[in-house]
Amino acid sequence: MSLRSLGRVLRFGLMNVLRNGWFSIASIIVITITLFIIGVFAIQSFVIVGTTQGIQDKLDLSVYFNDDVPEEDILAIRTAVANRPDVKSVDYISKERAFxxxxxxxxxxRVKSLVTPEDNPLPRSLVIHAYDPGKLGTLAKLFERDQYQEQVRRVSYRDNQSVIESLVATARSVRQSGWILAAxxxxxxxxxxxxxxxxxxxxRAHEIEIMRLVGSTTTFVRAPYLVEAAVIGFVGALLALGAVYLFLRYDLASATPLLSIAKFLAPDMLEFFWSNLVTITIVxxxxxxxxxxxxxxVAVRRFVKF
Amino acid sequence: MIDLVHVTKSYARVSHPGQRVLALDDVSLTIEKGELVSLVGPSGAGKSTLVRLLIAEERPDSGKLLVAERDISRLAPRELPYYRRKVGVVFQDFKLLPRKTVAENIAFALEVSDASPADIRERVPRMLTLVGLADKGANYPNELSGGEKQRLAIARAMVHSPRILIADEPTGNLDPGTTTEIVELLERINRSGTTIILATHNKDVVDRLRRRVIAVEHGRVVSDRQIGRYELPSHHAAVGAEGLGS
Structure with a gap:
């Protein structure tokens, strides 16, 4: 297409937007609402995933050993555990390191003085990180077997079990519901x-018929609709960005039952919005x-016949 | 110039799925360059189908449709616009854009055909002068009389300097005085070398022209006379049925 044709196609498309005032406004509103909802859920999802990822990375399993267990035995267990495919890392915490x-x-x-290098009751331990924090429970069960009963004093996982599991489940369901709603x-x-x-x-069947009769190329008939759609999408996207900003800035999530999770995450979401503004705008x-x-x-291909 | 070789065209019957109605039945005819041919026949005879085939709006079921020795029924979709610029067409209902002025209606045809601004500035006034609307360029179609609207439609159809001009009932909505004006305009365009095919019901127009007349009935050519009058061998009732849509 020549530059001249491109100019004309752009002009026809822009004229169409103005001529179809109400259609254009309705389309812009629909796109704005769609992108706004996608935007809020995507940001919420990123913030939740980011937060839970941070917490999940800190989740570990500590296995404390009795003082009479020889160090070689603990190191042997460490090697065995580290060789498992679901285990990311295993750190050995000696009495000195524990101190x-x-x-x-x-x-x-006062609390610090309770333990001294000479009188150190702190047990030696293995700190295990899993690739999937959801698997920590399975690993904890390993140390409940009879063979370890004499050696293991305590496994720390049990203390955090419910928190870990609910965190993993929340992260998963928020991500899923966000994508389902966006879809x-x-x-x-x-x-x-x-x-x-x-x-x-x-x-505009009449106009399209005339265009065909006077020898208009398909580009001239079809392309202005695409220009019109692009303008609607562009304006809709800008309005959606503004709406997302206002929503986060004035904490409108409080008034939206569906977005109850967004409510307490609003400050984090606003920060995420600002720090990723360029990417968010482009996307x-x-x-x-x-x-x-x-x-x-899709509609033009189906309904504008030549 | 135009050769129809055993052309047959049928349409599916909406009321009877699976059945087809024959619009053109094995039609063969030749139209030479520079001719002015009247195509006559009652409603449903096949005139409009013939017009639609010639402007490549439809494709025949079988047979060849040669225009300037090219089979237009085999044109690829991307070739159609260029073909349509070589064949001007005017209709009974004018087909004008009501929100564009007279000059803009003509310019639009050039704009969507990728004509240069200089070309548009040169051709639009020339076309308006050709059809006698030079002083109406800034008016809107609803400010024009029926005859002026049809002249505007003709100006637009002629803007690409087509070799063929097809007029489908161009005088169907016009009074006798205006009809004469339009026919005289078509004759003038024909004298400049453009081949004209005039599909009409109007007996007076055909009789006045005293040019070649092809009569169509039931999808077949029933008569073809070099200097003819409006006569239908089997359908005399159609004589005088002016003003009916074809």
Whole structure:
């Protein structure tokens, strides 16, 4: 297509947006709502995943050994556990290291003085990290076997079990529900944009017929609809970005029962929004323009015949 | 110029799925370059089907449709726009864009055909002068009389300097005085070398022209006379049925 044709196609497309005032406004509203919902859920999902990932990375399993167990035995167990495919790392905490950690983590001098290098009751332990924190429970069960009964004093997992499991489950369900909702809204907006383009094309059947009769190329008939869709997608994406900002800035999640999780995450989400503004803007614009152009082109291909 | 060789065209019957109705039945005819041919026949005879085939709106079921020795029924979709620029067409209902001015209606045909601005500036006034609408360029179609609307449609059809002009009932909506104007315009265009095919019901127009007349009935050519009158061998009732849509 020549530059001149491109200019004309752009002009026809922009004129179409203005001529179809109400259609354009309705389409923009639909796209704005869709992208807004996707945006809020995506940001929420990223923040939750980020938070839970951080916590999950810190989740570990500590196995404490009785003082009479020879060190070689503990190191042998460490090697055996480290060779498992689901285990990311195993650290051996000697009595000396346990003392150091005790000293680092305690602030009260009185508590610190309870343990000295000479009188160190802190047990030796293995700290196990799994690739999937959900698997820590299985690993903990290993040390409940009879063979370890004499050696293992305590396994720390039991203390955190319920917290770990609910955290893993929440992260999973938030991600799933977010994507399901996004998919539903994408489908709805597809149906709406497809039908709106169809109605616009049918309402302009007369004009399209004239264009064909006077020898217009397919580009001139079809491309203005795509320009129109791109403009709608662009404006819709910008409005959605503004709406997401306002939603997070003024904590409107409180008024939205569906987004109850977003409520207490709003400050983190706002921070995520600002620190990833460029990426979020580009993705939203691409999503807005890409989806409307795609939806419109499906309708145009189907309804504008040559 | 135009050769129809055993052309047959049928349509599916909406009311009787699976059945087809024959619109053109083994039609063969030749139209030479520079001719002005009237295509006559009652409603449903096949005139409009013939027009639609010639402007490549439809494809025949069988047979060849040669225009300038090229079989247009085999044109690829991307070739159609270029073919349609060589064949101007005007209809009974004018097919004008109501929100564009007279000049813009003509310019639009050039714009969507990738014509340069200089070309558009040169051709639009020339076309308006050709059809006698030079002083109406800034008016909108609803401000024009029926005859002026049809002249505008003709100007638009002629904007690409087509070799063939097809007029499908161009005077169907016009009074006798305006009809004469349009026929005179078509004759003038024909004298400049453009082949004209005029599908019409109008007996007066055909009789006045005294040019070649092809009569179609039941999808077949029933008569073809070099200097003819509006006569249908088996359907005399159609004589005088002016104003009916074809």
């Amino acid at each position: 150091e950690i005790w000293q680092e983590r305690r602030t009260s001098e 539903i809204f994408f489908f709805l907006s597809f149906v709406l944009i497809y039908n709106m383009t169809r109605v616009i094309i049918l309402s 939203t614009l691409l999503l807005g323009i890409g989806s409307t152009v795609f939806m419109s082109s």
